[in-house]
């Protein structure tokens with residue numbers, strides 16, 4: 001059977017593939033250290049679970065308005081107003097089945113054949129794939145010489161009449177990097193001059209390790225409200241990855257278009273989950289403070305451990321829950337007479353030989369890096385460092 005060109009142009013997710021392989025090994029009785037998947041390992045907090053049960057018992061099990069129940073849309077607007085200092089109308093918000101779904105709807109609404117979307121490397125795997133599914137061309141900006149942040153010369157070179165969208169993701173998956181205020185101001189200037197729409201994926205913005213809130217384009221440049229699509233959700237902040245609930249806010253015509261895509265594809269996000277999401281968004285920060293403290297401790301432990309290994313260089317991430325060491329120093333070395341060659345092969349070898357599951361940088365447009373999720377226990381982190389050290393010691 002012939003498949004569409006669009007679907008043939010995208011690759012299956014490497015992250016999901018590695019996670020599936022690790023799970024298969026686990027099912028076969030192997031003790032695999034799970035550092036590939038991007039999800040918090042905590043249970044969803046009890047008040048949110050209880051709100052869901054109450055919603056089920058109250059009979060909220062039918063179809064809901066496609067764009068989300070009005071009470072959740074109101075809670076989202078209130079929360080975003082508190083975060084960004086901007087008011088949004090009810091017709092400027094849409095609730096979807098995860099931030100990923102919001103991003104998909106946004107790409108479908110903003111891009112088409114002949115259009116280009118800009119994505120800074122290293123990037124989360126789904127941005128370019130979603131652009132391709134919209135028929136557009138993703139332009140992947142190489143990692144800047146400084147190792148993180150925006151590649152300004154590449155960005156400027158990629159601007160043009162058909163360049164419509166730039167994705168911002170701060171903190172970034174996979175690097176954990178938070179964009180500087182200077183980079184944000186630079187993007188704001190470019191957006192104004194070049195009629196760019198900014199898609200700001202803020203999914204990790206509550207998982208921050210420094211004292212300061214990350215710079216946000218709309219806090220610094222509220223006049224850009226009519227050209228920024230804010231994407232967020234409950235997955236990472238509240239450990240609700242499986243609940244599938246995200247939301248987007250933006251200018252009315254874009255949100256109307258995103259709602260239309262949703263009307264004709266999935267309809268509403270799960271009705272009782274939307275009721276529970278109100279509890280999540282209205283909860284005090286104390287509800288997730290324990291998780292954040294645990295992530296902070298794990299971050300310290302993994303960065304110290306990885307930095308102590310020969311051939312690896314690891315910067316402390318500003319946010320999110322990933323360590324993203326540069327492993328290029330290991331690639332020319334060999335195992336059993338064969339050169340390691342690539343981060344992809346290195347990740348395979350680590351899984352095969354040491355049962356450590358991580359994601360190779362190739363998946364994020366960053367060959368020469370590995371991503372280790374530290375959404376796992378301190379014991380797993382310690383054990384992973386031991387196994388990595390043992391593996392490196394065996395390299396020729």
Ligand SMILES: Cc1ncc(COP(=O)(O)O)c(C=O)c1O
Nearest residue numbers: 038098099100124173233235246
């Ligand atoms: C950068 C980034 N954006 C969006 C998502 C999607 O989140 P959700 O679970 O809300 O679809 C993820 C999940 O891994 C992510 O890492």
